[in-house]
Amino acid sequence: MDSSRRSFTRESAEHRREALIRATLTLIGRKGVQAATVRGIADEAGVTLGLIRHYFDGKDDLIYAAYQAHMSQLTDATMEGPRQAGEPAAHQLARIVRASLTPPVSSPQAVGLWAGFLNMVQRDPRMAEVHSRTYYDFRDRLQALIAPALEEAGETPTPERLRALAIACNAVIDGLWLEGGALPEAFGPGELVNIGLTSVGAILGLTLNDPGEET
Amino acid sequence: MDSSRRSFTRESAEHRREALIRATLTLIGRKGVQAATVRGIADEAGVTLGLIRHYFDGKDDLIYAAYQAHMSQLTDATMEGPRQAGEPAAHQLARIVRASLTPPVSSPQAVGLWAGFLNMVQRDPRMAEVHSRTYYDFRDRLQALIAPALEEAGETPTPERLRALAIACNAVIDGLWLEGGALPEAFGPGELVNIGLTSVGAILGLTLNDPGEET
DNA sequence: CTTATATTTATACAAACGTATAACAACAAG
DNA sequence: CTTGTTGTTATACGTTTGTATAAATATAAG
Numbered sequence: 001m002d003s004s005r006r007s008f009t010r011e012s013a014e015h016r017r018e019a020l021i022r023a024t025l026t027l028i029g030r031k032g033v034q035a036a037t038v039r040g041i042a043d044e045a046g047v048t049l050g051l052i053r054h055y056f057d058g059k060d061d062l063i064y065a066a067y068q069a070h071m072s073q074l075t076d077a078t079m080e081g082p083r084q085a086g087e088p089a090a091h092q093l094a095r096i097v098r099a100s101l102t103p104p105v106s107s108p109q110a111v112g113l114w115a116g117f118l119n120m121v122q123r124d125p126r127m128a129e130v131h132s133r134t135y136y137d138f139r140d141r142l143q144a145l146i147a148p149a150l151e152e153a154g155e156t157p158t159p160e161r162l163r164a165l166a167i168a169c170n171a172v173i174d175g176l177w178l179e180g181g182a183l184p185e186a187f188g189p190g191e192l193v194n195i196g197l198t199s200v201g202a203i204l205g206l207t208l209n210d211p212g213e214e215t
Numbered sequence: 216m217d218s219s220r221r222s223f224t225r226e227s228a229e230h231r232r233e234a235l236i237r238a239t240l241t242l243i244g245r246k247g248v249q250a251a252t253v254r255g256i257a258d259e260a261g262v263t264l265g266l267i268r269h270y271f272d273g274k275d276d277l278i279y280a281a282y283q284a285h286m287s288q289l290t291d292a293t294m295e296g297p298r299q300a301g302e303p304a305a306h307q308l309a310r311i312v313r314a315s316l317t318p319p320v321s322s323p324q325a326v327g328l329w330a331g332f333l334n335m336v337q338r339d340p341r342m343a344e345v346h347s348r349t350y351y352d353f354r355d356r357l358q359a360l361i362a363p364a365l366e367e368a369g370e371t372p373t374p375e376r377l378r379a380l381a382i383a384c385n386a387v388i389d390g391l392w393l394e395g396g397a398l399p400e401a402f403g404p405g406e407l408v409n410i411g412l413t414s415v416g417a418i419l420g421l422t423l424n425d426p427g428e429e430t
Numbered sequence: 431c432t433t434a435t436a437t438t439t440a441t442a443c444a445a446a447c448g449t450a451t452a453a454c455a456a457c458a459a460g
Numbered sequence: 461c462t463t464g465t466t467g468t469t470a471t472a473c474g475t476t477t478g479t480a481t482a483a484a485t486a487t488a489a490g
Binding site for chain 4: 007
């Protein structure tokens with residue numbers, strides 16, 4: 001007769017919300033959307049399922065928060081490292097390409113997670129909003145770097161051409177990110193980074209140098 | 216007391232399997248993986264849920280069959296139209312780019328569907344096998360077209376360079392396909408096709424002409 | 431040390447899930 | 461017209477799902 005209750009400690013709201021979000025991401029990334037049940041998430045976070053409703057309006061609300069957290073985490077990791085004073089834009093562009101195509105940004109977990117969320121986009125308008133905001137945000141940042149990189153090479157593109165270049169560079173980075181994450185064993189070490197740098201360079205008509213490992 | 220049974224007609228095994236697969240794809244594409252329940256699928260196919268177990272080993276088996284069907288359908292629609300005798304390889308390459316970036320290949324349904332399946336890839340080895348087979352198949356077909364296209368332009372690439380070019384072209388097509396399908400309102404009509412042709416051309420160092428609408 | 435608060439656990443509940451099985455009926459064969 | 465086969469429906473079963481609510485206890489306040 002074990003009538004003892006499970007012991008627990010009180011935590012701050014922010015800490016608990018974060019733990020539940022992380023547990024959700026871990027589960028979806030490891031076992032897919034179907035594994036992200038309230039009980040599974042609570043287990044992974046080390047709490048009982050009632051807490052989810054205490055900190056979120058419901059499961060959907062938690063999923064939504066997790067999607068936002070994952071995407072901003074992904075963007076942050078990609079854009080890591082601010083542009084140094086006097087650093088050529090082309091150099092920072094190369095750093096972004098490298099960060100996008102190496103772990104942890106490009107990994108089976110990150111891609112699986114992203115795919116699971118993308119499948120929800122067409123059903124839930126709030127999820128769709130996160131998707132479109134994330135896309136535009138990344139593409140705009142890319143465009144804001146492509147413009148000066150071209151200027152450094154002596155070219156001043158029209159707005160239409162600049163837009164097309166940003167869309168194209170975004171697409172090739174996304175495609176390589178996706179394939180490297182979903183099929184990691186298909187590519188040699190550094191292969192995708194090299195291909196990414198070469199391809200973005202070819203599209204822009206520039207030569208991008210491998211920025212090397214971040215320290 | 217309505218004790219009448221629902222009337223039905225017998226169908227061939229192939230016809231029924233196809234109907235169940237199509238219903239599964241419709242549901243996942245419209246409402247996400249979570250909506251693809253045995254009852255929902257049976258409803259969509261106009262039968263009762265028992266039939267699923269009659270034609271498939273279980274729900275997972277149906278999902279697997281649906282994934283295979285969707286991917287081969289996608290590949291077929293992309294590669295539609297065999298190469299004409301004497302047609303330049305570059306021309307067929309352009310046709311593939313156009314087909315990849317216009318409906319029905321690039322559409323919210325197709326992309327949502329693909330994302331839902333991709334999320335299952337890391338959990339189920341059979342799904343992973345379909346994913347990797349589909350990827351290699353498409354990339355190999357691309358590579359088999361890139362080689363003669365370069366030769367037509369007087370270039371004979373090394374195997375390493377040919378591989379890198381195929382990976383890069385595949386990636387930019389995939390990326391544009393993805394973004395056009397997931398965010399259709401973000402691009403003007405024909406915009407993605409133009410960007411795709413320009414980008415693939417820039418990567419290969421060729422000029423690809425818009426093949427125009429298929430008749 | 432007491433008391434109050436609200437975080438956390440525990441339990442309950444209806445609905446929906448995938449699967450199993452029995453009953454029915456459409457169609458072919460004779 | 462009768463019979464046999466099996467595609468199909470109908471129903472039931474145990475499990476899991478998300479949510480709701482009551483009970484308990486960790487912690488801060490007095």
